[in-house]
Amino acid sequence: MKRIIVDMMGGDNAPAETVKGVALARQELSADYILVGDREQIEQAAKEAAVSLDGCEIVDTSVVITMEDEAAAVVRAKADSSMSIGLKMLAEGKGDAFVSTGNTGALFTGANLIVRRMKAVRRPAIGAMLPMQPPVLLLDSGANISVTPEYLEQFAVMGSVYMKKMMDVENPRVGLLNNGAEEHKGTELQIGTYRLLSNCPEINFVGNVEGNRVMFDACDVLVTDGYTGNIFLKTMEGMGKLMLKTMKGLFYENLRSKLAAGMVMSGIKEIKQSFDSSEFGGAPILGIAKPVIKAHGSSDAKAFKNAIRQALICAETDLTGDMTVAMQVLSERKKKEKEEQTNE
Secondary structure, eight states: OEEEEEEESSSSSHHHHHHHHHHHHHHHHHEEEEEEEOOOHHHHHHHHHTTTOOEEEEEEEOOOOTTOOHHHHHHHTTTTBBHHHHHHHTTTTTOEEEEESSSSHHHHHHIIIIIOOOOOOSSSSEOOEOOOOEEEEEEESSSSSSSSSSHHHHHHHHHHHHHHHHHHHOOOEEEEESSSTTTTOOOOOHHHHHHHHHHOSEEEEEEEGGEEEEGGTSSSEEEOHHHHHHHEEEEEEHHHHHHHHHHHHHHSSHHHHHHHHHHHHHHHHHHHHHGGGGTTTTEETTSSSOEEEOOOOTOOOOHHHHHHHHHHHHHHHHHHHHHOOOOOOOOHHHHHHHHHHHHH
């Protein structure tokens, strides 16, 4: 049985919602759970929620990495924090995957320093599943502000493996986020990346994708730098909330609109659910040697449970093993091409 290590203290709603999330996961998912955090707070939260944590191992620590902590230094400065201890346990093989709602920068840094990157990976990336129909994996969604075309090529390969293994997409279409569909569009970064992706046999590249085409089934993996990706992600999230708020205002404007709402409410709920990012639970940090899942800082119990489910699937399907092989194939091809160019 797979062992999931859970940071119980990170995020805005910990440990109340993380405790409830673990309880939900235990009802639905077959796994062993190692809970890292303040034992007293965890047990009190479980008591208040009237849930049982019997059978869960609790690794006690009162130190927490906060959202305000500086990511670059805090992982080592707070080596006895719930996040740092959990990552160390993962690196030592005491668990098969790690989940945290904590400080994104600290988790990304800690995963790099403690768990380490896969061989041949130059930069890991944070993947965000965009709740489209069908879903789209955005890489990078905020970790790497400055990138090169070579980094984006690696993101494309890692994203393709993820969509095959986790979402059962047979031949994932990779798109490059750009301000136009033509291959000469964009900055030097986009132009150089387009050239690499067009000649990358490890992926199914479908070209540049403009922002307004992402939600219309233009690709399965959307590649970009972390700065642009994070802005795109937050804009999409904000627009979704605005649309739902506007729709709610229209339906509750008067008695007639309320009656109309009653007749279409089931359809509205289906639409809301289809655009609910909590259904995916968390964002994988791709390129790390073992599965590390970043759940949203404001995750409720349902979202946290789904993040745990994602971590478990990553472990059960050996996602990191397949991704490591794919990255080695890419690295060997690039090395061979470089040698051939040198010989010419």
